[in-house]
Amino acid sequence: MLLRLTKRFTFEMAHALPSYQGKCHNIHGHSYKLYVTVEGTPLQQEGASSDGMVLDFGSIKAIVQQRLVDPFDHALVLPRTPGTAQPTDALDGFAAKLIWVDFQPTTENLLLHFAHLLDGAFPAGTRLHSLKLYETESSCAELIL
Secondary structure, three states: OOEEEEEEEEEEEEEOOOOOOOHHHOOEEEEEEEEEEEEEOOOOOOOOOOOOOOOOHHHHHHHHHHHHHHHHOOEEEEEOOOOOOOOHHHHOOOOOOEEEEOOOOOHHHHHHHHHHHHOOOOOOOEEEEEEEEEEEOOEEEEEEO
16 A cells, blocks of 8 residues: 655745746746655554654655755756856856756756656655645646656
8 A cells, every 4th residue: 555745845946037038037036845745655564663654754854855955945046058158257156056957947847857856866665756846825836756
């Protein structure tokens, strides 16, 4: 019998969508909420520390914190533009956490990237089931694997 566990993470991040025709073309930030759902079968081993657990919530937290939250919290995420110089000089001193990506950093593309970063990170017998990323209180995207 499979069970699903979900843990919520929050972080602040800025990005820009240069291909977008609207306000989000400019650098702006969001207070993101990320829901990470892992599935597996609970351990049935009497006397074991994790008896009855699919995975300790602390383990989920440690993995997601290290692979996603720590790198992306208070970062500026910008897409690389092939064949053009990147404007890093203008950002010197202001963007110690500048992350260049090879895609337009929409909520949808960020979810796909986050799934890639979490691929294979969870212990045997568990797997990433889904990610849900809220960009604002009323807007989110969900990826079900």
